Amino acid sequence: MTLDIDWDNLGFEYHKLPYRYISYFKDGKWDQGQLTEDATLHLSEAAPALHYGQQAFEGLKAYRTKDGSIQLFRPDCNAARLQATADRLLMPQISTEQFIEAVKQVVKANQDYVPPYGTGASLYLRPLLIGIGDVIGVRPADEYIFTIFAMPVGAYFKGGLMPTNFIVSEDYDRAAPFGTGAAKVGGNYAGSLLPGKAAKASGFSDVIYLDPATHTKIEEVGAANFFGITANNEFITPLSPSILPSITKYSLLELAEKRLGMTVIEGDVPINDLGQFVEAGACGTAAVISPIGGIQYRNHLHVFYSETEVGPVTRRLYDELVGIQVGDIEAPEGWIVKVD
Ligand code: PLP
Ligand code: COI
Numbered sequence: 635m636t637l638d639i640d641w642d643n644l645g646f647e648y649h650k651l652p653y654r655y656i657s658y659f660k661d662g663k664w665d666q667g668q669l670t671e672d673a674t675l676h677l678s679e680a681a682p683a684l685h686y687g688q689q690a691f692e693g694l695k696a697y698r699t700k701d702g703s704i705q706l707f708r709p710d711c712n713a714a715r716l717q718a719t720a721d722r723l724l725m726p727q728i729s730t731e732q733f734i735e736a737v738k739q740v741v742k743a744n745q746d747y748v749p750p751y752g753t754g755a756s757l758y759l760r761p762l763l764i765g766i767g768d769v770i771g772v773r774p775a776d777e778y779i780f781t782i783f784a785m786p787v788g789a790y791f792k793g794g795l796m797p798t799n800f801i802v803s804e805d806y807d808r809a810a811p812f813g814t815g816a817a818k819v820g821g822n823y824a825g826s827l828l829p830g831k832a833a834k835a836s837g838f839s840d841v842i843y844l845d846p847a848t849h850t851k852i853e854e855v856g857a858a859n860f861f862g863i864t865a866n867n868e869f870i871t872p873l874s875p876s877i878l879p880s881i882t883k884y885s886l887l888e889l890a891e892k893r894l895g896m897t898v899i900e901g902d903v904p905i906n907d908l909g910q911f912v913e914a915g916a917c918g919t920a921a922v923i924s925p926i927g928g929i930q931y932r933n934h935l936h937v938f939y940s941e942t943e944v945g946p947v948t949r950r951l952y953d954e955l956v957g958i959q960v961g962d963i964e965a966p967e968g969w970i971v972k973v974d
Contacts, residue, residue: 639747639749639786642754645792646787646788646920650673653670654673654740654782655781656779657728657779659780667736677764677779678767678768680767680769681764682773688724688774689763689764690720690818691761691819692762693759693761693920694708694737695959696737696759698751700960700962701961702751705959705961705972706734706741707959707970715818715879717730718817719817724774725775726778738971740783741784742974748786754788757784758919759783762782790858791916795923795952797925797927797943798838800926801833801931802931802932804849806841808853809877815874816879826843826856840856842929850905852904853872853874854878855916858916858917859872859918860903860914860917862903862910863912863945864910866897867896868898869886870903871887872901880917882919882921885969886951886955887900889954908931908936913938914938922955922956928941
């Protein structure tokens with residue numbers, strides 16, 4: 635089959651692929667789930683997902699290796715995070731086994747759309763868990779849909795490995811101190827649309843959010859976690875109960891320490907101390923590692939390594955992470971799951 639896809643120039647856009655997975659929860663249990671060609675969901679007008687935001691999602695990727703095989707990066711971590719999010723929103727958990735099996739089915743069924751090795755593109759998978767059924771009071775649903783669809787994607791932030799600038803939001807927070815910031819729920823993103831639009835209109839890639847209680851420490855980026863590199867070979871990233879625990883970030887913490895010999899620190903990152911960093915980046919499944927050229931805070935643009943060139947440590951982290959994801963570099967035990 636020949637596909638009319640320009641693999642080298644893919645952005646982060648929706649593409650309707652032939653197959654997706656769908657499973658229904660009813661009478662207290664999940665059904666077996668199956669692949670379907672129907673890309674639409676049919677649900678009650680009273681579904682709690684629509685009214686009260688009882689929904690969660692995930693994001694992970696399938697990668698084509700040099701020998702043409704396909705592999706997943708730490709899908710068990712996405713399953714575990716979806717379980718934690720489900721607990722927070724009183725939704726039924728999907729077992730890790732059902733999650734990984736469903737991901738594999740979707741990847742295999744759409745395997746022609748897994749981008750070729752060497753293009754930098756990958757197959758993005760979007761698991762989605764929603765409360766459905768007829769509910770109008772504020773209470774959890776009795777019925778749920780779990781679906782996974784997929785699409786080939788390239789860079790999320792336009793620069794790729796070229797640095798871009800980000801802007802601090804002081805007028806809006808993405809999460810409340812004891813809210814749902816650590817859960818991957820749509821409501822966190824709905825609230826970020828307005829500040830995100832303003833940031834993009836001013837030429838920034840995304841917003842940097844501060845801790846909602848004091849507005850003195852960096853929390854994370856609208857669609858990724860934050861890290862900074864110091865001249866003392868330290869990898870520093872915010873620790874907060876209201877940021878999304880990024881699987882990419884925890885992978886980088888391990889790689890920075892064990893493979894790059896860096897000192898790794900999860901802790902406070904004061905917005906008034908950006909000068910401690912010689913490099914900075916945004917990390918996530920969609921973002922991969924996106925170097926941050928500068929951060930605009932109030933009326934000052936603080937430039938890290940360079941606005942036009944990726945720094946050497948960020949580059950090494952990127953090479954190690956992506957090398958593992960595409961199978962060129964040996965992964966730590968259990969990080970890679972083969973699809974075929
Ligand atoms: N933070 C936010 C708000 C995100 O949307 C994402 C994307 O998933 C991340 C961080 C990165 O998380 P992960 O590395 O698990 O994709
Ligand atoms: C991801 O990296 O998977 C995300 O969810 C980020 C964004 C597309 C919401």
